[in-house]
Amino acid sequence: MQDLKSSAIVVVGAGVTGLTTALVLRREGYENITIVAKHMPGDRALEYTSPWAAVNYAPVSEKGTAAEEWDRISWAEFWRLAHESPEAGIHIQKKISYCLTDSGKDKEVWFKDLMPNYRFLDGSELPQGVKWGKECDTFCIDPAIYLPYLKIRCISQGIQFKRASLSHIKEAFSLHRDSSGPATVVINCTGVLASKLGGVEDDNVVPVKGQLVLVRNECSGMFGMWGAKDWPAGESCYVMNRPFGGGTVLGGSSHQTWDPTVDMDLAKRIMQRAIEACPQLVKPGEGIEGLDVIHHSVGFRPVRKGGPRIEVEELPGNLKIVHNYGAGGFGYQSSWGMASAAVQKVNMAIRGSSEVCTLL
Ligand SMILES: Cc1cc2nc3c(=O)[nH]c(=O)nc-3n(C[C@H](O)[C@H](O)[C@H](O)COP(=O)(O)OP(=O)(O)OC[C@H]3O[C@@H](n4cnc5c(N)ncnc54)[C@H](O)[C@@H]3O)c2cc1C
Structure with missing residues (x-):
């Protein structure tokens, strides 16, 4: 089994999904994490959704679904932040x-x-x-406080940041902080732009x-x-x-x-x-x-017909991508749960589980 600590992981995207996923990876023990993004907290661009959200926690998930589990996990995390970390900008x-x-x-x-x-x-x-x-x-969450809070938490935990606008998801493999070889896994958290990014171009993702x-x-x-x-x-x-x-x-x-x-x-x-x-x-x-x-x-x-995509894709050359995008109008309230689900997929991808779905 490959050493989790040294596996180079690149997270593409610095919205609420990418930042939260990086923090859950770090919590899981991964030490070599780089976030690559066209937009970062503090930027204002229409194609960067997270700064424009409202935000409150109001579940739309149905009982017994994976989405219920994502919302439950996120509730527990927000509860802790609201009580212990006022600098996160979360208020009950x-x-x-x-x-x-x-x-x-x-x-x-x-x-x-x-x-x-x-x-x-x-x-x-x-x-x-x-x-x-x-x-x-x-919970009511102010994105103008919460997104910079997440970024600062990432920095303080040794997660690296790089600015880059990718034309194709494969480019991310060479953008981690070590130049010794391609990243072990790339996590795709590109939100509504998953509809346009080369190698992904998901027709099911639509802007609402x-x-x-x-x-x-x-x-x-x-x-x-x-x-x-x-x-x-x-x-x-x-x-x-x-x-x-x-x-x-x-x-x-x-x-x-x-x-x-x-x-x-x-x-x-x-x-x-x-x-x-x-x-x-x-x-x-x-x-x-x-x-x-x-x-x-x-x-x-970033609405995705059929629901969010959290799955492993293996490209030729043993390049493994974990997708985590398409959270629609619930990207904050499900963020910690979706990130946990995506990190489970990373663990599977690194350990070579049979659950990896091979797409050419
Ligand atoms: C008006 C409104 C109200 C909302 N209210 C709520 C609410 O109350 N509760 C709630 O939970 N959710 C709410 N949402 C939904 C929530 O905002 C989104 O689900 C969430 O922000 C999506 O985050 P994301 O990180 O997936 O995408 P984004 O924030 O769009 O981040 C995508 C990241 O990927 C990067 N990226 C994309 N393409 C590339 C590329 N080619 N190269 C490099 N980087 C790339 C971008 O630069 C960015 O860093 C609301 C949304 C809106 C618009």
Whole structure:
């Protein structure tokens, strides 16, 4: 068996997926890790999704699936960070969700026993027009704090960083910090650009645009509202109070497109709905003119038809790639679990397990 400590690993991507995967590799005992990326924390580029996320922890995974396991693992890690590492920018808040239709109320969700203070609201607690609602405590994460935090943690643990824009995934094998030979394994964490990177070009990965408004106005905790029949398709409503002065995020939308423009009509609807869900955002009697806008933004979720890809691929020449991309709208909340699953695949690839799938 090859020595885990000396195996040269290259992680392609420095979004939440790549950074978290590198940290889990380090925890597993790997010592020779290099992160190679076109964009790093601090950069702002539309094709780099992680800085544009909202972010809250609100599972969409079904009971009994691998995705449930990813979310459970991530919950435990966020819980520890929220309590022990304020510099990570993770805050536990109450989240109130309002539904404008009757559907979904009876759905059994696995996380009702995980999230503290999970309960359905009484009729007397529901605003006019709301059919049912629930509340729980959950995480709000500010990417502007969390991504640099992850990078600094990587640096302090001896993980190397290199800037490079790859045309083909094979180029990564020669980019680790030793020049003694090709990397043992490359981990592909390229997010939405997995659709374009040579040697990957995954047609199942599509950009799902989300639009946000960041404001200076404050509210206590997080709010969500969904299910309105008269809202245009793909539109929803959420309000998240980012920790440590990060502002309040208003969302949201989901549309499959690479169109990078901010839709100001949509922005107005987002702001209007945010005030309906959380009137305390503005002074009594004020409308959206009472919101103090920091900026409007869009980001592209790396949605993969069929779900995220976490698997080993072996290229001719014994080149092993572990893929970890396609987390869509849940890349933060599943990050630690997906990283653990990917690192298990790395272990298998290095130990020559029969689970390696050979693709030419
Ligand atoms: C509006 C919005 C709201 C969201 N809200 C939430 C939320 O509340 N909760 C949640 O969990 N998730 C949320 N998400 C989803 C989350 O942001 C994504 O799932 C996550 O950021 C994906 O991270 P990633 O690291 O896989 O990809 P990215 O952040 O895009 O990182 C990809 C990395 O790969 C590198 N790369 C790509 N191609 C190449 C190449 N050819 N050469 C070198 N490097 C390359 C890039 O430079 C970058 O470093 C939201 C997303 C949006 C847009």
